Amino acid sequence: MIIRDNGQEYDSEYIEAAIAKGDDRDSIQRDILNMFSRFAYYRYHQIRSLLTTRKCKKLSIEQVRERLDIDKIQAYLALSEEEINYFINFVEKNIKIIS
Template identity: 55%
Template sequence: MIIKDNSIEYDTDFIDAAIVDDNRNSIQRDVLNAFSRLAYYYYARVRDCVNTRKCKKLSIDVVRERLINGDLLAFTIQKTKLNEEQIHYLINHVEKIFPALVK
C-alpha cells in the first residue's frame, strides 16, 4: 500500500521491513523517522475526529473502538482524505513505534 504526503510516497512494505531490520542503513532510518512523524500527525488528526473533547487525549484503544462507528469513520475519512485501510495501518504503526501512547 502507498501512503502519500503531498509529493512524497511511502511504501508500507518498505516501512515494515525497516521496522523489523535491526541494522538499518541511513536511508531506512531517515524514511522511517519521516514516516513516523507523518503517522503521528495523522493519528492526532484521527483522534481529534473521533473525540468530542479535544483537550482530553484518547488512548489508541479508545480511538480504535470509536472508529467502529460508521458515522465517525466516514467523517474521519472525509477530513483526513485517507481510506479505512490507511487509517488502521497508521494507527497500528503509531502503536508499534510509540508504545507510551498505549494505555
C-alpha cells in the same frame, strides 16, 4: 500499500522491512522511517482529534479503536479505510505514547 504525503511517497512494505531490520538499518532507511513515523503520528493525531469533543482530554489507542468512525474521518481527511487502520496500528506498535 503506497501512502502519499504532498509529493512524498512511502511504501508500507519498505517501512515494515526497515522496522524488521532493527539496529541493522542503514542511514537512508533510518531517515525514511523517522520521516514516516512523524507523518504517521501526525495523521493519528488528526484521527484522534476528530473522534473526541474534548480536545484537552487525549484518547488512548483503545478508545480511538472503540470510537473509530471511518465515514466521519473520510469526510474530513482524504484517507482510505486501509490507511486509517495502518496509521493506528503503526502508532500502537512503533511509537511510545505517554498518557
